[in-house]
Amino acid sequence: MSVDRVYSEPHLTFSRFNLTWAVLPTYILHSTFTMEDYKPPALPSPFNNTTPPPTLLTQGAEAHLYKTTSLNPSIPAALKIRPSKPYRHPILDRRLTRARITQEARCLAKLVREGVSVPALLALDWEGHGGQEGGWGGAWLMMEWIEGDVVRVALEKWEAWMKKASLDDEQTQAQEARVRALMRKMGAAIGALHKAGVVHGDLTTSNLMLRPVDTNDTNEVGLDGDVVLIDFGLASQSAQDEDRAVDLYVLERAIASTHPRSEGLAEDLIVGYRDSYKGAPSALKRLEDVRLRGRKRSMLG
Amino acid sequence: MIAIGMEGSANKLGIGIMQHPKDGSPPQVLANIRHTYVSPPGEGFLPKDTARHHRSWVVKLVKQALKEARVSVDDVDCICFTKGPGMGAPLQSVVVAARMLSLLWGKELVGVNHCVGHIEMGRLITGATNPVVLYVSGGNTQVIAYSSQRYRIFGETLDMAVGNCLDRFARTLHISNDPAPGYNIEQLAKQGKQLVDLPYVVKGMDCSFSGILAAIDGLAKEWGLGGEEKAKEDEEKSSQIAAASESLEDKPTRADLCFSLQETVFSMLVEITERAMAHVGSKQVLIVGGVGSNERLQEMMGIMARDRGGSVYATDERFCIDNGIMIAQAGMLAYGTGFRTPLSESTCTQRFRTDEVFVKWRD
Numbered sequence: 001m002s003v004d005r006v007y008s009e010p011h012l013t014f015s016r017f018n019l020t021w022a023v024l025p026t027y028i029l030h031s032t033f034t035m036e037d038y039k040p041p042a043l044p045s046p047f048n049n050t051t052p053p054p055t056l057l058t059q060g061a062e063a064h065l066y067k068t069t070s071l072n073p074s075i076p077a078a079l080k081i082r083p084s085k086p087y088r089h090p091i092l093d094r095r096l097t098r099a100r101i102t103q104e105a106r107c108l109a110k111l112v113r114e115g116v117s118v119p120a121l122l123a124l125d126w127e128g129h130g131g132q133e134g135g136w137g138g139a140w141l142m143m144e145w146i147e148g149d150v151v152r153v154a155l156e157k158w159e160a161w162m163k164k165a166s167l168d169d170e171q172t173q174a175q176e177a178r179v180r181a182l183m184r185k186m187g188a189a190i191g192a193l194h195k196a197g198v199v200h201g202d203l204t205t206s207n208l209m210l211r212p213v214d215t216n217d218t219n220e221v222g223l224d225g226d227v228v229l230i231d232f233g234l235a236s237q238s239a240q241d242e243d244r245a246v247d248l249y250v251l252e253r254a255i256a257s258t259h260p261r262s263e264g265l266a267e268d269l270i271v272g273y274r275d276s277y278k279g280a281p282s283a284l285k286r287l288e289d290v291r292l293r294g295r296k297r298s299m300l301g
Numbered sequence: 302m303i304a305i306g307m308e309g310s311a312n313k314l315g316i317g318i319m320q321h322p323k324d325g326s327p328p329q330v331l332a333n334i335r336h337t338y339v340s341p342p343g344e345g346f347l348p349k350d351t352a353r354h355h356r357s358w359v360v361k362l363v364k365q366a367l368k369e370a371r372v373s374v375d376d377v378d379c380i381c382f383t384k385g386p387g388m389g390a391p392l393q394s395v396v397v398a399a400r401m402l403s404l405l406w407g408k409e410l411v412g413v414n415h416c417v418g419h420i421e422m423g424r425l426i427t428g429a430t431n432p433v434v435l436y437v438s439g440g441n442t443q444v445i446a447y448s449s450q451r452y453r454i455f456g457e458t459l460d461m462a463v464g465n466c467l468d469r470f471a472r473t474l475h476i477s478n479d480p481a482p483g484y485n486i487e488q489l490a491k492q493g494k495q496l497v498d499l500p501y502v503v504k505g506m507d508c509s510f511s512g513i514l515a516a517i518d519g520l521a522k523e524w525g526l527g528g529e530e531k532a533k534e535d536e537e538k539s540s541q542i543a544a545a546s547e548s549l550e551d552k553p554t555r556a557d558l559c560f561s562l563q564e565t566v567f568s569m570l571v572e573i574t575e576r577a578m579a580h581v582g583s584k585q586v587l588i589v590g591g592v593g594s595n596e597r598l599q600e601m602m603g604i605m606a607r608d609r610g611g612s613v614y615a616t617d618e619r620f621c622i623d624n625g626i627m628i629a630q631a632g633m634l635a636y637g638t639g640f641r642t643p644l645s646e647s648t649c650t651q652r653f654r655t656d657e658v659f660v661k662w663r664d
Binding site (some may be wrong): 059060061062085086087088089091092095097201202236 | 498576
């Protein structure tokens with residue numbers, strides 16, 4: 001090819017930041033970096049020193065979720081860490097991380113107080129220390145451990161089971177009724193959340209959990225149990241119909257794209273939501289507008 | 302197969318000639334020339350002046366490109382032009398020229414989406430196969446990923462483009478528009494040390510810049526840093542400024558404002574790109590568009606990609622900033638699948654979303 005100068009890697013020079021960048025993680029200064037070199041950032045203390053060590057469950061763009069223990073090794077707890085982002089200016093990084101993690105904690109604390117089904121907040125540090133002495137490693141938040149599957153997994157299991165099981169019409173209807181009941185419970189849980197003056201900001205079937213109940217019938221996939229809302233990383237305190245409607249719209253879209261089989265059943269979500277609190281009808285009215293509007297915007301220039 | 306690409310959606314007029322060899326070897330750039338309409342400091346480029354510039358330069362540039370590429374008119378297979386999005390008057394000037402050449406030489410026309418042009422050129426130059434694309438320029442800010450024959454927009458700006466935000470702040474500070482306001486902000490920002498608090502507006506995978514511009518314009522006014530006189534002062538004692546800002550830690554300098562603006566808006570861009578990467582499970586990022594030639598943005602994106610175990614692909618100003626070869630490249634890919642733009646449909650449009658294009662050439 002006649003074209004020559006191509007940057008496959010950016011220039012890693014920090015000379016112009018020599019006054020502001022106090023501590024640079026050593027790994028970003030390596031000139032070569034392969035996938036094998038990757039490891040999640042060091043845990044903030046005291047979690048770098050607990051037995052058993054926390055196990056990494058999921059890694060999102062913003063946060064890492066670990067399972068650990070609280071107070072004594074028999075009490076499990078969920079640990080959410082927002083590692084510092086080395087690409088950001090340290091002052092900006094701290095400002096954002098602190099604002100976001102305290103926002104999440106405030107929402108959780110408020111919801112627990114209002115009796116909404118969410119994991120309880122156990123501990124928080126918005127200036128967690130990193131691997132090295134005094135290093136800024138990010139912020140962390142510890143929550144009650146919720147046993148069970150997320151609704152996405154429960155529905156996937158159910159869909160797979162429905163495909164395999166040969167059911168007559170009556171049995172199929174009975175099964176669908178169970179999903180409808182679940183959808184209504186989800187709607188009611190979201191209604192309780194909105195009633196408390198909090199919007200979730202990222203409702204998907206992965207952010208709703210089913211706390212299982214003991215059932216004798218092991219033939220069926222568990223769809224019973226309490227619905228617990230999790231991951232309040234994008235939550236905010238709002239009582240506006242617009243925000244509530246967007247919450248519902250996002251969940252509707254998520255159900256339609258991840259659970260095509262359950263899409264027709266999602267109406268029950270609205271049914272469950274409608275009766276859950278006084279402001280629900282006006283939020284649902286706004287939802288109709290939001291559905292029409294969608295997200296698509298024609299762009300200028 | 303040889304194509305001429307004609308681009309003029311903003312203040313850059315670009316003519317490029319690309320060749321896709323018949324034996325299937327990598328495409329070659331035969332000519333890539335550009336002429337930019339530069340407005341005086343403190344002013345943006347107006348559509349009518351920019352259109353006039355394009356009209357008066359387009360013939361010269363096409364002639365020069367053919368000469369540089371050492372091809373004759375007979376060798377050319379098709380004429381590709383920018384259909385949109387962009388500013389109306391400049392787009393129209395170039396589409397008229399493309400139509401004229403098509404009739405004069407008897408060549409077929411291919412209308413190209415400007416954003417798809419950027420993406421295809423970026424993919425060709427860097428060799429990134431299936432990256433998450435951050436397209437950042439004076440008119441567009443989008444996070445894009447390919448999925449089933451469309452370039453889908455995952456996140457975008459809710460108001461103005463990031464390049465527009467930078468350009469307009471350059472106007473406030475009366476920074477030169479030559480070669481580009483963004484480039485001059487980048488140079489000034491290198492002297493900045495103090496981070497000024499600015500709004501930080503990210504909503505999911507979307508972002509917004511107008512509030513940041515209003516805030517920093519307000520700060521510039523408050524500290525008396527805007528306007529022509531300050532810009533002159535800067536030029537006169539540019540050497541003393543670095544020393545002065547160190548002693549006066551409290552009051553930010555013009556450089557500090559540029560530095561803070563860049564740090565804030567680029568952090569937002571990297572964050573939404575990271576979200577999109579986590580969402581689609583991709584490890585490659587490709588940065589295209591004029592703002593993509595900013596080395597600080599490339600550096601920040603590089604650190605983010607590294608932390609995710611991936612890599613960043615970026616190009617320099619020849620391919621990042623609007624050019625003719627990207628239109629030729631994307632046009633030829635479409636042309637290869639049988640796509641043609643009949644003369645009667647050879648219009649341009651200011652609004653043309655990236656996801657409206659059916660990407661037949663990828664699977």
